[in-house]
Amino acid sequence: MTPSSSIAAPGATPAPEEHHDHHPNYLVDGTTIKSWLLTVDHKRIGLMFLFWVLLFFLVGGIFALLIRVELLTPGPTIMDAMTYNRTFTLHGLVMIFLFMIPAIPAVFGNFMLPLMLGAKDVAFPRLNLLSLYIYLAGAMLALWGMLNGGLDTGWTFYTPYSAHTTTTVAPVLFGAFIIGFSSIVTGINFIVTCHTMRAPGITWFKMPLFVWAIYATSCIQVLATPVIGLLLCLVTVENLFGFGMFDPARGGDPVLFQHLFWFYSHPAVYIMVLPAFGVMSEVVATYSRKNIFGYRAVAYSSLGIAFVGFFAWGHHMFVSGQSTFTGGLFGVLTMLVGVFTAIKVFNWVGTVYKGAVDFRTPFAYFCGFLFFTVFGGMTGIALGTVSLDVPWHDTYFVVAHFHFIMVGATIMAFLAALHYWFPKMFGRTYHEGWGLVSAALIILGFNATFIPQFLLGNNGMPRRYYEYPERFQALNVASTAGASLLAFGFIIIAMYLTYALVYGKASGKNPWRSKGYEWMSESPPPTHNFVGPQPVFPEEPHFYVDPKKAEVPDAV
């Protein structure tokens, strides 16, 4: 890399101070309900996504707690078998399609991407608004189906069961199909924005790593989502009209569904976790006041994960009857994903080296994130060794593994982002003490919930069990206890953040003294992000070197 990132000018050129009064921030620029519902401002759309995503997180969380309470005793506890089967299906569907997939890209991606690229908005602002309404339309149809009959297939909808079940498959699957369009539209929008809207000075390798992560995520969304869309349509017609696509009695293939499903749903794991990696790259740089150690390695590994992620789907199917050779091939490719993730972990830890760590709430989440990524990732590699997957497959070990890597990492990043960018979005600060306490509670609660589940899986307890042999009870009770700790942590966060929203102290433009590009505008930013001419960005993001110091060596 050429040292274009040198120290020519001290910082970017922010908006001149004197223009302030004439340019109200985006929160108060239009106060009618219509000005929110029909806005094309990426920041307002991001906030509306935040509202819905949090609401669905609450719904999914309540279902999670119901599951945990039901599993307190080996027999029936609070519901019957059918209700339980519907509950875990709802938990999975709501958390994955309505929370995890849009959580970081649609909220923070929408809000931060144009700010980080020095743009006034995303490339297609109206399409951006459309994606919100498509998402809501799909969500409402799916939720209506779930409450009106309920689906009991699990979020994986495996055929032939999903083609035979008497519960309402069609509206739920069609709802998920519609939500897919929201995902595709957002993805296209972000890709075009990255290609065409970068401000002068922001070359590809000066883009913040959060943007790189969102870019890689968008590529997966655009390429993989159509596959699940078509598949959901196929299952819907199979269920309604009995086409026989997956029915071996009529020449169909019972395993075809799994191949098509995981061809989307494995990359979808990276749709959920890559943005989390992006957030953490920003957080660790800001709070340790350091440029990212191995910027290019981290950026390329995002693209690497996005690419290799498409060729690892068969590791969900080692015991599905696919050939031994195929199993081996998918096993090796899975190892590569592990290597790309390992590169990132080492480089994040390396970023702290010779830095200046300020241990704030987002940094606490960074610690939790490292823990969940390392252990979630390593258990993933262990599952990918093919033979170990034979006893572990479809047991609680797998449940605990993906809750660590996919949910743990994403929740850590979502909460870190919420705290880190809270001043950026609302211009107020939250209570640091409560922030640290709740972060500790959540990290502790998460471990207390899922470490017993790893052990349950080792012990042989299968997933999706309504009743279980008595020898599994102790660990199930431990897991439920952990889940209540987790819920308690979230309640605290909801309380102090709501309080901060109304009564929080004004934060000023850049309370963390971050040199991330998004902090160069006001906090909260005015409607078109920058007042006056488009700013230029002579330095690379997160450049904390004393301007008086000498030349900068090349970045790798």
Place this chain on the structure above:
Amino acid sequence: MSELLNDILFLPEAASTFAERIDTLHHFVVGTTMVMSTAVGLAALFFFFRYRRRLPAQATEYVVPTLKTEFLFVSVPLVFFLAWFGIGFRDFTWVTTPPKDAMDVYVMGKQWMWKFSYPEGPNGVNVLHVPANRPVRLLITSRDVLHSFYVPAFRIKMDALPGRYTQIWFEATKPGTYQVLCTEYCGLSHSKMLAEVVVLPQEEYENWIQEQRRGRLQDRQDALADNSLVPPVARMVEQGQVLAGTQGCLKCHSVDGSQHIGPTFLGMYDRVEQLEDGQSIRVDEAYITQSMMDPGAHLVAGYQNVMPTYQGKLQGPETAAIVEYIKSLRTPNVREGASEGPAYDAIQ
């Protein structure tokens, strides 16, 4: 040591030869993971403390890794991961390749029970009797939706698919009773789809199977004076022979090695056949089943695609009986190698 590790990891009793292999790899993987992540964690904690912030707007050095550092970041985990994979894939190949002398048991899952049938006779529901220290191959299928056959103590698992046979094998090392769980979600009573494997010492197993063949003597002793008059439960091979006649298989397939419209059944099992598309295939249970259900899928070279499908005409146990019948047709006199062409030329 390994007992202690198993207790810490909550692993169930290990009662098969595969379980021992799996547990060894498990310990190795957990061990290396713990060492490596402790190292990363301690480095991180040390950095957090050593490089804590001293001034609010502290400037820092611009540090970038050398190419050598990045190379280490890539190669160290890669070497470990590939080592794990190497061991794991070796064991996986082992467990998916049953030894030739394995005893066969057909397993059928249905909502919500397991059925077991032995080629020599008895059938059972939810209880599988096997001899200790002898390889047992399970040929698994399903009658309705997907199921998965899981024995935690043996560390084995294989999905049951409708219209298809999958296989896995194990060799139980200790007599005892072990739980079977269904691990593929299959509807309302998924969690009640339990069964058990009863492992008997070889001698007791022989006695058990004799008893079964005599039609559960104990229960009938009062009613029957002469035990020898009780007819044995029909053997699968015999059932298969009858079915092959009534279903019309023998109209096109000979059983004495002579050429006919379809390949002869004699010596068909385990033969390597040349396929029409140039590939070759070893005839096994899966291939025979597939050829009955979808005859055109893998056509043996030189034969016409004239066989009708038996999809829907044959039930799972009937299919298994015909497969067993075909397997029984072996003779040392038969010519080795692929089938020759049909006895007549198809009319164009």
